Amino acid sequence: MKTVVGVKTYAEAETMLRLGADELYGGLAAVPNHRFPSQSFQTMDELKAAVKLARKLGRRFSLLVNQPSFGARARRTLSVAQELDADGLGGCIVRELPMLEELRALKLKARLTVSSLALCFNLPAMKRCRELGASRVVLPFQLTPGEAAPLIKNPYGLETEVFFHADFCCANVDPACRLWNLTRRDQTCRFPYRGPGGASWRMPEANAPQKMSAVHGFLRSGAQYLKIIRMHDFSEELEVFKFARIIDKLYAKASGEDEFVRLGEKLYFTVSRHARNAWKKR
């Protein structure tokens, strides 16, 4: 399975390519994308250099265009995509239909990937993406391997990417989540709530074995690309990337799903501890 890794600086891009990342993706702070500006490239020059480096090494760099943008910002987004396209941009990761249509009309060499945030849940939605010029779809976090299998094996020639669930999985359907509007706080979904009778209550998400089982299911279904998300702390992302590489080997070696889940869970907790420490620091 090939890895698609998020980066936010030239140095990160260089490191990930040296470590064997098959593809990279990233955003530009000035172009709306689904993370804080601090998780994107700060300047066009640095982003361009990363695109050129990936190109030189025969790998693909995709630009994130996965947040709605209007008017002048939308025009800026399109001009950035065009400029990078001339330097060998590999793809654009798009969320909204208007932007998908606009990018398609530009007839870029860069391929169009439909973001997981577009919530492509079924084959008719996949077919529509193909009609709109996409060549790849990132499957939403919230699909189970069984539900994703027909999409991975779709008859429309669309490539599919899945997130590396072992590391992270948004419990709620992220583009349909507006909890932030209520508290103006990130991660409202991870607040320690009080439920009936004052009992502590958290919005549930898959536990480690369930996550490992999902990874196994995606690998078994033949998912071609594994996506590693961008992180504030690059050392944390490096750990996750290495973990993903081990998991790929573990899949080849393990006698079955049970063994894969058992061994993967042990590995997972190393990463999970790191993630918890990182969270406390924020």
Added chain:
Amino acid sequence: MKPEKALLLSAPALRAAGPRALTGVKTLYLGDEFCQNLVPSTEDFSAALGRFSGKVVLVTPLLTDAAFDSVEEIIKEHASPRRRLEVVVNDLGLLHTVRKRYADRVAVSLGRVLGHRVKVMPRAFMAKFLKDHGVRRVDLDDPALLPRFAGLGLKFSFHHPFRYLSVTRFCPWEKHWPAACGLACENRVRKLEHPRLPSALLLKGQAYGVRTGRPPLSQAIDRLVNEPLGAAK
């Protein structure tokens, strides 16, 4: 003109509802916008038509392929050019399929989840998108969205007293992905509190939201959809 009264129930909730539950109700919304395990079967839909003399609207959430097939079965069985079926659509694949295959027998209402995606489209694109997909009605639960869709010749159904804020596919009641469902959420609402919240969060099925007050007075709203919350605990 007074808005018509509608009631939203899932098929299990309709089965459990007493004989007076539908009194005064003009339109029954059957299904759920947030959980595909609550997509009614064709039998459920037939039973609802048998029990209720008014209009029955099919309510659908985001759909995986298995649930998609169930929705299509209902459309095939219960919709015709002479008796158009109103369907609340939250899935882009379903919206597209309805346009391609069932435009003459389905009246599309834009669901609350999909509505939040459409609202961010540039105005001219949105108008064309809604027209192309035969959308004549929008389901809302937030009055702030009314101006976004105003002036496009749309009708509005307003849901109360629950405004959805988030939706999950990892069942908060049974702690699993949407596989075998034990309907543990049926007739239950859980109240969740945190000092940072301006008001309690409610968990209803697979959706998190808040309790809202009286629906807004607006000429554009011609239907009020009651979403019973029961006694929130």
